[in-house]
Amino acid sequence: MSAAATNYYDRKGLFATLGRDGMLQIILIANTVLMLAPIVIMVFSAFKTTPEIFKSPFGIPDFSQVANFVKIWTETNFLRYLLNSFVVTGASMVLILTLGTMAAYALGRYAFTGANFILMFFLAGLTLPLKLAIIPLFMLMRDLSILNNQLSLIFVYTAMGLPTTVFIMTGFIRSLPNELEDAARMDGASEARIMWAIMLPLVRPAMVIAGIQNVVPIWNDFFFPLVFIQNDSLKTLPQGLTTFMGEYTTDWGVLFSGLTLSAAPIILIYIVLSKQFIAGMTSGAVK
């Protein structure tokens, strides 16, 4: 699709091309510097002592100096927060992808009365800002007695993730060909077996897209833990970060390394899978 874009400008006058493209290139480079500078400064500062940060905030540090990280490792609950984030995000993703695929498979592969209504029901959840329903959600979690319990987060994230997942996967499952399924049905395979052994392997690409679209907001979420979780040992990473940042306000080296450690997992995965991340996170908006 981008080939068309490049061809369009191919046969311009050399000077005009250089002038305009040169300007656009400058804009891009300036922007990239602006985008990366805060992250680079954050990582550099993580390896400096506080006086070093104050004296030369832009200097390249001695990367073997990891005292800040050791401090975080040994003195704070950071590992606990990280582990909690993994548990909550992991459990939510398993539920979202399992339940989302189930619903999408039923809606996409079978025709039955009310299917469209049910799809609309799911899609309604796409546009509603759930933050505004936090008071009833708080009461609901209290009634289910899972306040201050990570189940409350897992349930809310699952419900929030289902609409987009059902939306993305139903479209994909509908587009799959019927031949394989029909052949298996002729051979007497059960519906469950057809779904599990024949159709699910084909659905993986859509699962990746739906998974990425949900995993980033869930991993990064701060609002629901803020309301639901009080115990320090149950806090997720973004929420734990606020506790931690409050404790070390004057030790900038530790603050920056805390931020760096929190950002590291998702930045590293993003660098490896940037294409899938971009496709996944814009998939609701790009159709």
Next chain:
Amino acid sequence: MRDSGCDGNQPETQNSTSPLMGEDGWGVAASADPKIKRALKVPQLRMTGRGLWISALIVPPLCFVALFIVYPIVSAFAYAFFDWQGLKRLDFVGLENFHTVLFVEPYRSWTINAFKNNVIVFFALMVLQNGLGFILAYALWRELPGARFHRIAVFLPVVLSTIIVAYLFKLFYHPLFGVVNITLKGIGLGWLAQPWLGQSGTALGSIIVAQAWHMVGFPTLVFLAGMQRIPSEILDAVRMETESEWVKITKIVWPLVAPSATIVFTLLFVGAFNWFELPYIMGGLDGSPFGSTDVLGLYFYRTAFGNVSSGQQDFGLGSALAVIIFIFIAIVAGVITTRLRAREIQL
């Protein structure tokens, strides 16, 4: 009431039976092309193996959405009509809560102040985030050398947690040791150095800049995807007609990426009026200094759950605020979407 969402849907999927279905419950249409399905009349569910199977697939996910999305949102509306004391619901008070937050001081001026700030945030981000995003998308679209790298770089902050971004910029804006002021002093603009987050005049703007840095990659890549879908025939035709870059952008590219603009504008609107995390970390729950960074999200949270200085919480007033914000967002987002859809061109 809470369980009605789950149970209510189950019979609906199963009760109706179809005269068209075969004895075993497998219809022709079950696996046929969607068009044929519609022509054949959609088979209905019954309590045969097929009906049970489909229900087993669809009921658990429906329950989650019903219980944790639909039920809370419906209840939020109900809560607003009652008087609350802590977690206890008292009497039905009609529209009193709405009247209080809209017309009784000091709530009235708090509401107006927060709403005014949300409007500022929305328009500022329209320019900084979406405007810049369009320009960046246009630059990336040319596939100049390094475009792939620039594309990855512009989207990198988007994957970061808002909390990380908030703390990072809070440190950068520090009056003495923050890199913003140090840089300004370094390039001879020391007179511009100031306590960015500490004074009413600059606090909100500084937080908006952090938000724009965080999210500019999103509209950029949505616009870019829109541009890449413009058919090459149209671009070739334009090349014959005009040399002016401005004409190309305003008359061709901009109208043709209208669907992307619709989505990006609507999402920004909903996001701007739900804004919470950045001002919460950078300005605090009270929107300091002096309410200059107070927005509806903070104000709603504070009213519902209380703040540090006063633990007073009022679910009734909080719910009324939530309902007002909700209705406002729904109506305006609806208007924006339909207005913008109308100018989209079908290719």
